[in-house]
Amino acid sequence: MTENNSEVKKGKFNGIVHGNERIGEKFYRLGFDVNGEGGSLLSGFKPGQFVQLQVSRAGIPPDKVIPSALSDVSQRDIILRRPFSFCNIEVRENSTLCEILYCVLGPSTLRMTTLSGGDTVSVIGPLGNGFWLPDGRKKVVLVAGGIGAAPLEFAGKYLTKNHSDIEVIVFAGAKTVNELPFEGKLDDISQNLGYSLAVFARYGIESKIATDDGSAGFKGTVLECFQQWYKQTDWETGEIVIYGCGPEAMLAKLSEIAGKEAIDCQVSMERRMACGIGVCQSCAVECKTPDSAKHENKLCCEDGPVFDSREVVFKI
Amino acid sequence: MANENEIDLSVNFCGINLSNPVFTASGTCGYSDELSDFMDINALGGFITKSITVKPRMGNPTPRIVETDSGMLNAIGLANIGLDAFIDQKLGALNDLCPIVFVNVAGESIEEYKQVCQELSYRREIAGFEVNISCPNVSRGGISFGTEPKVVEEIISEVKKVSGDKILMVKLSPSVTNICEIARAALEGGADALSLINTFTSMVIDIHSRRPVLANRTGGLSGPAIKPIAVYLVNKVYTEVTKETDVPILATGGVRNASDVVEFLLAGATAVGVGTWNFVEPDVTMKIIEGLKKYCAREGVNKIKELIGSLEAD
Numbered sequence: 231m232t233e234n235n236s237e238v239k240k241g242k243f244n245g246i247v248h249g250n251e252r253i254g255e256k257f258y259r260l261g262f263d264v265n266g267e268g269g270s271l272l273s274g275f276k277p278g279q280f281v282q283l284q285v286s287r288a289g290i291p292p293d294k295v296i297p298s299a300l301s302d303v304s305q306r307d308i309i310l311r312r313p314f315s316f317c318n319i320e321v322r323e324n325s326t327l328c329e330i331l332y333c334v335l336g337p338s339t340l341r342m343t344t345l346s347g348g349d350t351v352s353v354i355g356p357l358g359n360g361f362w363l364p365d366g367r368k369k370v371v372l373v374a375g376g377i378g379a380a381p382l383e384f385a386g387k388y389l390t391k392n393h394s395d396i397e398v399i400v401f402a403g404a405k406t407v408n409e410l411p412f413e414g415k416l417d418d419i420s421q422n423l424g425y426s427l428a429v430f431a432r433y434g435i436e437s438k439i440a441t442d443d444g445s446a447g448f449k450g451t452v453l454e455c456f457q458q459w460y461k462q463t464d465w466e467t468g469e470i471v472i473y474g475c476g477p478e479a480m481l482a483k484l485s486e487i488a489g490k491e492a493i494d495c496q497v498s499m500e501r502r503m504a505c506g507i508g509v510c511q512s513c514a515v516e517c518k519t520p521d522s523a524k525h526e527n528k529l530c531c532e533d534g535p536v537f538d539s540r541e542v543v544f545k546i
Numbered sequence: 547m548a549n550e551n552e553i554d555l556s557v558n559f560c561g562i563n564l565s566n567p568v569f570t571a572s573g574t575c576g577y578s579d580e581l582s583d584f585m586d587i588n589a590l591g592g593f594i595t596k597s598i599t600v601k602p603r604m605g606n607p608t609p610r611i612v613e614t615d616s617g618m619l620n621a622i623g624l625a626n627i628g629l630d631a632f633i634d635q636k637l638g639a640l641n642d643l644c645p646i647v648f649v650n651v652a653g654e655s656i657e658e659y660k661q662v663c664q665e666l667s668y669r670r671e672i673a674g675f676e677v678n679i680s681c682p683n684v685s686r687g688g689i690s691f692g693t694e695p696k697v698v699e700e701i702i703s704e705v706k707k708v709s710g711d712k713i714l715m716v717k718l719s720p721s722v723t724n725i726c727e728i729a730r731a732a733l734e735g736g737a738d739a740l741s742l743i744n745t746f747t748s749m750v751i752d753i754h755s756r757r758p759v760l761a762n763r764t765g766g767l768s769g770p771a772i773k774p775i776a777v778y779l780v781n782k783v784y785t786e787v788t789k790e791t792d793v794p795i796l797a798t799g800g801v802r803n804a805s806d807v808v809e810f811l812l813a814g815a816t817a818v819g820v821g822t823w824n825f826v827e828p829d830v831t832m833k834i835i836e837g838l839k840k841y842c843a844r845e846g847v848n849k850i851k852e853l854i855g856s857l858e859a860d
């Protein structure tokens with residue numbers, strides 16, 4: 231994984247939807263194929279990179295299936311694209327299959343739920359810089375909060391497929407079981423550690439889930455769950471790198487823990503984006519500079535969304 | 547129906563012949579070649595850089611944007627790399643371009659506007675300045691330079707003194723009582739062209755947190771939502787101020803297709819800028835240029851110039 235993607239060409243392409251499967255109450259998995267030049271550009275997509283998806287022309291679901299909290303919001307017109315990472319890609323001979331794992335939160339994600347086989351979606355990508363593997367790191371710890379699991383699913387696959395000598399473990403947490411974006415009856419899982427999450431188990435990756443209310447897996451936050459594991463693991467600090475994705479407050483704490491333990495840590499940041507391509511300046515992430523008295527703004531879309539956690543001045 | 551390829555899209559802007567009337571608007575297309583993966587900057591009629599100030603600016607805290615129905619608010623806060631970095635890193639890529647290139651100039655004081663213009667006045671890469679007078683005037687408690695005719699005249703006449711032979715275009719704010727007064731003041735000060743409009747000051751409230759969504763509380767509304775107001779203001783300034791002069795208007799506000807451009811030309815604009823829609827479809831300007839040819843072919847218009855200010859009277 232490279233640290234700098236800015237030389238790679240971006241483009242605007244159409245994808246043909248072939249599936250949009252509901253996962254639990256709030257989550258969906260959208261799959262689409264991109265052919266031709268777009269397919270070949272997206273075949274180099276790295277975990278943590280993202281696309282800008284246009285769904286303003288997708289339909290609105292019928293009133294009776296719109297959650298009441300979103301019924302007013304559903305009337306809003308959409309103009310801007312929305313940023314999404316990929317939770318999986320599969321490169322085929324003439325096309326690239328792209329998958330987005332998304333949470334229904336507002337007008338665009340509500341419209342996305344109505345996409346079905348044969349529909350066309352427009353994407354701009356690949357955008358930003360993904361996670362990277364610093365020299366000498368052989369153990370990767372994925373730490374996901376809620377929908378933050380999306381790019382980390384792809385990171386797990388990418389790492390295990392491209393590096394035979396790398397070990398990966400994932401910690402996925404949420405407030406409660408319904409907010410975990412995975413298939414299966416998670417509340418049945420009694421063991422704290424194992425191969426409980428199928429999307430990771432298929433690449434031989436161990437997973438551990440945590441819920442604040444104890445409705446599935448470890449009772450407590452995903453960070454407490456990680457810390458408990460870290461105390462007794464035989465993985466050496468110097469060979470570990472953490473990839474974190476989730477709410478900013480969680481990433482801030484993760485960064486603090488990693489800092490104290492001197493573990494390498496990368497975080498995927500989220501900002502409201504208008505363009506995603508570096509021209510609107512809306513997505514500023516405050517960063518430290520070598521001159522400790524001065525901070526600078528970097529762009530989440532161009533310089534990130536993945537940053538070294540030591541660099542970021544978190545907003546909490 | 548005329549042949550699309552024989553249609554003359556050229557317009558004359560302050561004595562310069564442009565291949566077509568389509569510009570990219572300040573703050574929506576970077577400093578130079580940032581959108582080149584999506585479009586050919588050389589196919590544009592004009593290009594306007596992000597606002598430049600003397601020193602680099604970090605801009606406002608985030609959130610800096612929020613979407614609304616048919617539009618968006620931004621409170622970027624003039625974040626930019628500053629004059630020196632612009633000259634060192636970006637100016638080179640603007641050399642020998644086909645479109646007319648304007649550097650958008652911003653400042654907190656008249657001195658700051660002058661310094662930017664003076665240092666760029668002898669650079670052959672650019673044709674002129676677009677002076678953004680919607681900036682807060684620090685010495686007057688932060689009220690916008692662009693709201694008082696006297697201040698506008700002063701700022702433009704001062705900048706004119708240091709701008710050499712560069713074209714001086716003044717970008718008007720719509721958040722004023724009488725835009726024609728401001729337009730006249732800009733012309734009194736020596737403006738060669740007018741650019742309108744900048745964004746409308748607006749607010750969006752998050753009803754869960756009961757706070758404004760933008761960290762800056764307010765932001766500027768842009769996008770299709772403002773287009774009818776922009777058409778009205780362009781037509782007003784054209785009929786009341788510039789019609790009998792040779793001062794061209796660059797119209798901006800909510801453009802996303804060729805029909806929108808034609809509307810502004812009919813209202814009196816000589817050229818038309820595209821802002822927010824570059825974010826949605828970064829190749830939109832290329833499609834608009836093609837669309838203009840199609841419109842002219844369909845309507846039997848041989849030269850697009852003929853449309854300028856040709857709104858039928860009652």
Ligand SMILES: Cc1cc2nc3c(=O)[nH]c(=O)nc-3n(C[C@H](O)[C@H](O)[C@H](O)COP(=O)(O)OP(=O)(O)OC[C@H]3O[C@@H](n4cnc5c(N)ncnc54)[C@H](O)[C@@H]3O)c2cc1C
Nearest residue numbers: 312313314315331332333335336337338339380500501502
């Ligand atoms: C690089 C990147 C990758 C992403 N990847 C994924 C992904 O894989 N899966 C996924 O489900 N989501 C992802 N997101 C988030 C996704 O873009 C938003 O959920 C989506 O834009 C919501 O659109 P909407 O119209 O449905 O709701 P909106 O009305 O736009 O937003 C819904 C709610 O989220 C808040 N919100 C919106 N945007 C942001 C933001 N950038 N930061 C903080 N709060 C915000 C709003 O205030 C509102 O309460 C990603 C975001 C970024 C920046």
Ligand SMILES: Cc1cc2nc3c(=O)[nH]c(=O)nc-3n(C[C@H](O)[C@H](O)[C@H](O)COP(=O)(O)O)c2cc1C
Nearest residue numbers: 571572573597620678743744768769799800821822
């Ligand atoms: C994100 C954003 C940044 C902008 N930055 C600038 C700027 O730096 N200077 C300026 O004069 N206008 C700026 N503008 C205003 C645009 O140039 C344009 O006048 C306005 O957005 C209306 O056009 P539109 O509706 O096509 O976007 C900005 C607009 C947006 C949306």
Ligand code: FES
Nearest residue numbers: 506508510511531
């Ligand atoms: S989203 Fe426009 S610059 Fe990052």
